[in-house]
Amino acid sequence: PAVSEISIAGRDLAKANRVASAIGEKANGVQAEATDEKQVARLVAGYDLFINTSGPDYKVQIPVVKAAIRAGINYxxxxCDGPAAEKVLKLNAKARExxxxxxxxxxxxxGIDNLMMTHAVSQLDKAESVHACLVWPLTDLVKxxxxxxxxxxxxxxxxxxxxxxxxxxxxxxxxIYRNGKWMIVNPFESRVNVSHSKLGTIEAYPACGAEAVTLPRHLRGVKDVSVLLSFYPPQMNELARQLAIQIKAGKMTTKEAALSFIETAGSDRERWLSTTKELPSVWPYLVIAQGVKNGHMVRYTLDANTEWLTTDGPLYTAGMMLLMDRIKEHGIYPPEACLDPIPFLEEVAANEPGWTKEKRLFEEKLERLE
Ligand SMILES: NC(=O)c1ccc[n+]([C@@H]2O[C@H](COP(=O)([O-])OP(=O)(O)OC[C@H]3O[C@@H](n4cnc5c(N)ncnc54)[C@H](OP(=O)(O)O)[C@@H]3O)[C@@H](O)[C@H]2O)c1
Known part of the structure; x- marks a missing residue:
């Protein structure tokens, strides 16, 4: 669509102005505090689309979505945050109104993982479980x-x-969603070993992301749904575990814990940051579904081609769909409830510079388990 105006909002007006001037003459900077619902609602009223990239999302998502509803603007x-997503879903009736x-x-x-998990489930006759496993390579710290x-x-x-x-x-x-019910777990008491083609067997832990909150409502009949996260080098998971205990006990904020994670690793690089395997240059990413296909128990794995995996690509693509009125229903939607997985993912990849149609979104592997 022809764009007449873009406003870049941030707490720091000078920063917002810098970004706006890099975009061009149709852009302008404005000051906004994401947690101030009324201020944000006044600011966004009259625009066609409101895109929120501020965070941490457990602090900002709820007031920002409420502001979008108050202003009646697509958003x-x-x-990422599971507990915040759960509260936001409850605003569905207000959004429709x-x-x-x-x-x-x-x-x-x-985002992409919800849609890959939905696709993986659709490839089985009856899926029992689906998990995504994301590896966070700590390249900034190691290198x-x-x-x-x-x-x-x-x-x-x-x-x-x-x-x-x-x-x-x-x-x-x-x-997480286990045995057909939501349950609360301590991530570090729920370790899962995941076999990875490039990294070997890695230990991964359930993360309290939005996926396990939204997907089970859509993937009816699937009994286990979780997103697993693992830091790389793997010993950094132990440091994350120690800090998680401090946050949970109220002895540290998430920011203090993040600083301690980085500084402790830097103070003893040999212990925390040494690796025996090459550090992955991109974030390795797997989706694994298990269930029945053609009468046999199978495991179906999608190993994503990381060339097209980005955070901004799907946000841009969904934003354009909203602007072009290609998502017509009103309400609060996680990706799997409003987007057709493969056509959407193909559109995201096609928007990536250098992507060609011959490239595959992911490699697939189907293994019989009995
Ligand atoms: N779904 C995904 O795949 C995915 C991937 C990456 C990140 N994320 C999420 O995206 C969010 C942003 O991550 P990032 O890495 O881009 O972080 P970042 O570089 O720290 O950016 C966060 C931005 O939010 C702004 N902000 C923070 N609190 C604000 C407030 N109260 N009012 C207005 N602006 C505020 C910050 O502004 P200042 O400059 O004023 O500090 C900063 O510009 C995170 O919550 C993260 O979880 C999601």
Whole structure:
């Protein structure tokens, strides 16, 4: 569509102005505090689309979605937090009443993973479980200067919200779907070994992401749903475990824990940051479904081609769909409730520079288990 105006909103007006001037003359910067629902609602009223990328999302998603509903404007975000997503879903009736559509968690994880998990389930005659496993390679720490990374986090320069979300998703009461019921688990008491083609067997832990909250409502009959996360190098999971205990006991905030994670690793690189295998250059990503196909118990694995996996690609694609009125229903939607997995993922990949149709979105493996 022809765009007449883009506003870049941030707490720091100078920063927002810098981003706006890099975009061009149709863009302008405005000051906004994401947790101030009324202010944000006044600001976004009259626009065609509101995209939220601020975080950590456990602090900002709820007031921001409420502001979008109050203003009656279509909305999308990349928010990860399971407990926040659960509260946001409860705003569905209000969103419908306001005649607006919100597509929540449409990044990579959540986002692409919800759709890959939905696709994997659809490939079995009867799926019993589906899990996504994301490996977070700590490249900035292993190859970079941990002091600089900590400095950036202190100054909120970049990714500070992602670090905080990463710490929080191991520290809280993690909701997963097991044996057909939601239950709260301690991630570090629920370790899963995942076989990875490039990394060998890795230990992964349930993360309290939005996927396990939203997907079971859509994938009826699937009894186990979770998203697993593992830091790489693997010994950093132990450091995350120690910090999770501190956060849970109220002795540290998520930001203090993220700083300690980075600084402790930097203070003893040999212990925390040494690796025997090559550090993955991209974030390895698997979806594994188990169930029955053609009368046999099978495991179906999707190993994503990481060339097209990004956080902004699906957000952009969903945003364009909202602008072009291609998502017509009103209400609050996680990706799996409003997007057709393969056509959407193909559109995301096609928007990636350098992508060609011959490339595959993922490799598939079907193994018989008996
Ligand atoms: N779904 C996915 O695949 C995915 C992937 C990556 C990240 N995420 C999520 O996306 C969010 C952002 O991550 P990131 O790595 O981009 O973090 P980031 O670099 O720290 O960016 C967060 C931004 O939010 C702004 N912000 C924070 N609190 C605010 C408030 N109260 N009002 C207005 N603005 C506020 C910050 O502004 P200041 O400059 O003023 O600090 C900063 O610009 C996180 O919550 C993360 O969990 C999702």
């Amino acid at each position: 999308c975000d990349v928010s 306001a005649g607006m559509t919100a597509v929540i968690g449409i990044g990579w994880a959540p 970079g200067d941990t002091k600089q990374v900590a400095e950036n986090l202190r100054g909120n320069a970049q990714y500070s919200a992602s670090w905080e979300t990463g710490m929080r998703c191991f520290s809280g009461e993690c909701k």
